[in-house]
Amino acid sequence: MKNRPPPTSPDREPGVDLAGAMSYALRVDRSTKQKRAIEAVLQNHRKPLTAAEILSLSLREVPSIGIATVYRSLKSLSSDGQVVAVEIPGESPRYERADKGHHHHFLCRGCGEVFELEKCLEGIKKMAPAGFLVEDHEIILYGACPSCVKKRKPRRQAVCCGKY
Numbered sequence: 001m002k003n004r005p006p007p008t009s010p011d012r013e014p015g016v017d018l019a020g021a022m023s024y025a026l027r028v029d030r031s032t033k034q035k036r037a038i039e040a041v042l043q044n045h046r047k048p049l050t051a052a053e054i055l056s057l058s059l060r061e062v063p064s065i066g067i068a069t070v071y072r073s074l075k076s077l078s079s080d081g082q083v084v085a086v087e088i089p090g091e092s093p094r095y096e097r098a099d100k101g102h103h104h105h106f107l108c109r110g111c112g113e114v115f116e117l118e119k120c121l122e123g124i125k126k127m128a129p130a131g132f133l134v135e136d137h138e139i140i141l142y143g144a145c146p147s148c149v150k151k152r153k154p155r156r157q158a159v160c161c162g163k164y
């Protein structure tokens, strides 16, 4: 076993891993930046977004971001209680900020977009028979968004022969 003293240089104190500390700081800084970009994307959009949508919107801010990073940041933001997943059967999970309060969603069958609804049904707890304790509920409305409703109209008119 060789007994060499640790290498020293005038601008570096022995025992301090500056390079390691700096690369750690850069890593932390990068992941914070990526997380902030994702938070900003969710803040600026009034509807829940899929990981793929979050990725394409975040790329404008952080060009180095990838889908794995998006999932990692979403997981971390979810465990911090800042982001919640919106699960719609048969759909990829979407994500939105957790501070929005109680609300529901509308899925457009035309374009596949999910929109936020501000209201909830009154008296929903009374739907359960006597003796049941309602703790939670899920409501999803399905249909066509305004722009898909507009797209439907010309097709209906085309069916008409024009005589009437």
Ligand SMILES: [Zn+2]
Pocket (backbone or CB within 6 Å): 108, 109, 110, 111, 112, 113, 144, 145, 146, 147, 148
């Ligand atoms: Zn639509």
Ligand SMILES: [Zn+2]
Pocket (backbone or CB within 6 Å): 102, 103, 104, 119, 120, 121, 137, 139
């Ligand atoms: Zn509700």
